[in-house]
Amino acid sequence: MTGDALARARGWIDEAKHIVAFSGAGLSTESGIPTFRDAQTGGFWEKYDPVTLASPEGFSADRRLVIEWYAYRTRLIAEAKPNPAHRALAAYEAAHPGGLANVTQNIDGLLQRAGATTVHELHGTLFRDRCHAPHCSHTAEATIFEEDAEIPLVDCPQCGGWMRPDVVWFGEMLPPAVWQAAEQACLACDVLICIGTKGAVYPAAGLVQLAKSTGSKVIQVNPNPSELDYLADATFLAAAGEAVPALLRQD
Numbered sequence: 025m026t027g028d029a030l031a032r033a034r035g036w037i038d039e040a041k042h043i044v045a046f047s048g049a050g051l052s053t054e055s056g057i058p059t060f061r062d063a064q065t066g067g068f069w070e071k072y073d074p075v076t077l078a079s080p081e082g083f084s085a086d087r088r089l090v091i092e093w094y095a096y097r098t099r100l101i102a103e104a105k106p107n108p109a110h111r112a113l114a115a116y117e118a119a120h121p122g123g124l125a126n127v128t129q130n131i132d133g134l135l136q137r138a139g140a141t142t143v144h145e146l147h148g149t150l151f152r153d154r155c156h157a158p159h160c161s162h163t164a165e166a167t168i169f170e171e172d173a174e175i176p177l178v179d180c181p182q183c184g185g186w187m188r189p190d191v192v193w194f195g196e197m198l199p200p201a202v203w204q205a206a207e208q209a210c211l212a213c214d215v216l217i218c219i220g221t222k223g224a225v226y227p228a229a230g231l232v233q234l235a236k237s238t239g240s241k242v243i244q245v246n247p248n249p250s251e252l253d254y255l256a257d258a259t260f261l262a263a264a265g266e267a268v269p270a271l272l273r274q275d
């Protein structure tokens with residue numbers, strides 16, 4: 025990555041006091057984690073619609089199927105490693121304390137594993153479980169199961185409710201404290217870098233519009249067109265692993 029567009033984008037970043045890195049599944053593709061939809065291609069899970077599996081309705085309809093799907097994804101993700109994009113974001117944050125906030129739709133924990141400390145997980149995490157019962161707040165560390173392990177269906181020790189991954193399912197509200205922190209970061213940022221997201225899931229995608237509406241520069245990194253193209257001041261049709269280190273001068 026060279027050229028005027030890169031120099032201009034680097035200039036915005038150099039001038040910025042506060043940057044938001046708004047990320048989606050494409051940030052972790054180069055770590056070997058298939059994107060949300062691609063995760064279904066090939067093999068046993070192909071015949072299931074991810075949006076159905078990632079919903080309270082899907083869970084009520086077939087508890088074991090949903091628990092086994094998340095056990096499969098958690099094992100894949102536990103074996104993955106942060107890639108150069110995750111590491112560049114963590115290195116930039118370390119070099120500019122308070123200067124970068126990650127707002128991510130990913131539930132893989134790879135930013136934190138790369139050393140990032142400011143990570144707002146809009147859609148939760150695979151590495152914590154919680155009780156599904158509406159008025160129970162019990163949480164527990166998630167277990168990573170071997171490939172052919174028998175996956176237990178765990179009941180909550182506090183209320184007997186069904187334990188489930190602490191992620192946000194379709195039709196469910198995002199965690200209010202995380203949402204408010206993400207909104208504040210997007211309102212305060214000078215530059216928002218959109219990394220590897222189609223921008224089709226709400227209310228998350230609305231944060232890019234929010235940042236734009238307060239005068240932030242929007243830089244997009246995505247090898248394919250997305251629903252956020254119209255908001256971008258600069259778009260790099262490149263992989264995150266190449267473009268993010270170049271933009272943050274961590275290459």
Ligand code: BV8
Pocket residue numbers: 047048049050051053054059060061062078129130131147191192193194195196197198219220221222223224225226227228245246247248249250262263264265
């Ligand atoms: C809610 C966790 C209400 C679980 C996820 C407004 C308009 C339309 C619809 C709605 C709306 N408001 C609400 C809705 C409904 C719904 C929604 O948005 N539906 C969509 C499908 C139309 N939203 C909800 O249900 C939300 N909740 O609204 O609640 C409410 C309010 C009050 C009280 C009660 C209820 C909750 C949504 C969260 C769902 N959970 N994940 C799990 O993962 O199992 S969403 C999940 O899918 C991810 O977290 C992520 O958000 C999304 C996937 O999107 P992307 O990350 O963008 O990934 P994708 O695969 O699509 O694209 C990858 C991109 O990467 C591509 O562009 C590709 O080109 C690029 N790429 C590939 N390789 C690379 C790369 N880029 C860079 N480098 C590479 N190497």
